[in-house]
Amino acid sequence: MKKKQQQQQQHQTELPSSLFNTSLVVAMAHRLCLCCFLYYFVSILQNLSLVDAHTNLTRPSFTPINRDLYHSSSDLLEQIHDLVQRHPDKLTVDTVKAGNRGYHAEITVVTYCQSRREGDDGSKFRILLSFGQHGRELITSELAFRILSILSEEQFLPNMDPASLTSTLDKLVIKVVPMENLNGRKLVEAGDLCERRNGRGVDLNRNWSVDWGKKEKDYDPYEENPGTSPFSEPESQLMRKLAISFDPHVWVNVHSGMEALFMPYDHKNITPDGLPSQRMKMLLEELNKVHCHKRCMIGSGGGSVGYLAHGTATDYMYDIAKVPWAFTFEIYGDGAASSKDCFKLFNPVDLATFNRVLNDWSSTFFSIFKLGPHQMHRLLSKASGSKLDKWVSIDEYLDGYLMQRRNRYGKKMEVLDVGMQEIRTYFRLFMFSSVLLMFMFCSRISKNKGSRPIVSATPQ
Ligand SMILES: [Zn+2]
Numbered sequence: 001m002k003k004k005q006q007q008q009q010q011h012q013t014e015l016p017s018s019l020f021n022t023s024l025v026v027a028m029a030h031r032l033c034l035c036c037f038l039y040y041f042v043s044i045l046q047n048l049s050l051v052d053a054h055t056n057l058t059r060p061s062f063t064p065i066n067r068d069l070y071h072s073s074s075d076l077l078e079q080i081h082d083l084v085q086r087h088p089d090k091l092t093v094d095t096v097k098a099g100n101r102g103y104h105a106e107i108t109v110v111t112y113c114q115s116r117r118e119g120d121d122g123s124k125f126r127i128l129l130s131f132g133q134h135g136r137e138l139i140t141s142e143l144a145f146r147i148l149s150i151l152s153e154e155q156f157l158p159n160m161d162p163a164s165l166t167s168t169l170d171k172l173v174i175k176v177v178p179m180e181n182l183n184g185r186k187l188v189e190a191g192d193l194c195e196r197r198n199g200r201g202v203d204l205n206r207n208w209s210v211d212w213g214k215k216e217k218d219y220d221p222y223e224e225n226p227g228t229s230p231f232s233e234p235e236s237q238l239m240r241k242l243a244i245s246f247d248p249h250v251w252v253n254v255h256s257g258m259e260a261l262f263m264p265y266d267h268k269n270i271t272p273d274g275l276p277s278q279r280m281k282m283l284l285e286e287l288n289k290v291h292c293h294k295r296c297m298i299g300s301g302g303g304s305v306g307y308l309a310h311g312t313a314t315d316y317m318y319d320i321a322k323v324p325w326a327f328t329f330e331i332y333g334d335g336a337a338s339s340k341d342c343f344k345l346f347n348p349v350d351l352a353t354f355n356r357v358l359n360d361w362s363s364t365f366f367s368i369f370k371l372g373p374h375q376m377h378r379l380l381s382k383a384s385g386s387k388l389d390k391w392v393s394i395d396e397y398l399d400g401y402l403m404q405r406r407n408r409y410g411k412k413m414e415v416l417d418v419g420m421q422e423i424r425t426y427f428r429l430f431m432f433s434s435v436l437l438m439f440m441f442c443s444r445i446s447k448n449k450g451s452r453p454i455v456s457a458t459p460q
Pocket residue numbers: 001002133134137196255256257
């Protein structure tokens with residue numbers, strides 16, 4: 001997700017001039033505030049996909065997918081199903097499906113839980129990991145497979161004592177989404193190596209409801225098209241349902257394009273206040289030191305990379321789903337690769353780097369599995385010793401504070417959350433339509449006035 005700077009350079013040289021002009025018009029209209037309706041009108045046209053989402057399929061690419069290192073999407077999912085079958089005591093798999101307006105998506109979810117016959121009594125520490133949200137970031141799904149293989153003890157981490165691993169994992173339930181964007185991934189496999197969006201041209205990491213639809217001056221629909229509304233895409237709907245029903249303590253959205261450990265926020269260039277946020281940052285600093293050899297960028301997604309991202313999954317998980325620890329990890333990027341050479345830019349192309357990335361980042365995740373429950377316990381016990389009821393602003397209230405309380409205690413949060421977000425969107429659309437209608441009405445009147453012949457009011 002974080003290679004936008006390089007992609008900007010790429011698009012400036014590659015986009016057809018008419019498309020580039022569309023972006024320019026949007027930026028100028030926004031900046032000058034000549035007429036806000038123009039900005040919204042063009043934005044809505046783009047959201048309605050009146051701008052052809054597939055014009056960009058002709059991007060040149062250089063390095064092809066290395067089939068010796070990378071599974072195809074169907075092979076990877078098949079291998080994962082086989083792995084689950086071999087370890088029914090630890091792993092289960094579900095495939096969830098959704099669709100709208102003729103578009104269908106499915107997501108595979110693997111659940112790890114030791115001695116799962118006893119079931120999850122709610123006392124276990126819950127971790128939700130998503131990989132492959134962007135089609136071109138193939139390495140992330142390979143990491144998902146590696147982590148599942150280690151969880152099922154078919155592969156091992158160097159320097160990890162099996163007994164200590166078992167006791168760590170006993171406290172956890174881990175849900176892994178190995179390939180969130182299967183349709184987008186298939187486009188990449190069909191040759192569109194720079195595609196990051198889903199099967200109908202929507203960026204799944206701009207389709208969530210926190211600050212949805214806001215466009216920066218350099219907005220590029222070929223990278224960041226947020227869809228027609230928050231959660232317009234079946235993949236995002238499925239992920240939201242999963243997050244709400246599972247109610248995780250930790251969320252990690254795994255991407256590639258650079259090496260970074262990000263925490264909220266993506267839509268503003270600050271990190272949240274308070275102790276939980278400080279703990280998040282401390283954890284990231286530790287991971288950076290131990291596993292990333294201090295190479296990784298850390299901090300808020302919005303503050304660290306020089307641009308803001310609106311409608312991201314991690315901001316939703318933190319702000320609305322109230323996941324205490326919400327992260328976006330960027331596990332690999334080749335800064336020296338040409339911006340057009342997307343497979344090389346986002347994925348290791350040689351065996352040594354491929355293995356290094358998978359080993360380093362598997363270790364990072366197992367550190368989270370180990371440190372997470374411990375740190376969270378300390379955090380929660382500290383919080384329970386102080387004032388539990390924090391001050392709640394109106395905005396927080398609207399953005400789901402009540403819903404979150406219901407979620408923790410009643411598990412029925414979705415309606416209020418979705419309702420508030422949609423009401424906001426519809427209200428904006430209503431205001432826009434009213435202004436547009438008023439404008440058209442006024443121009444019609446002035447036109448009529450100007451063209452009407454002057455006649456005598458008195459009958460002849
Ligand atoms: Zn990405």
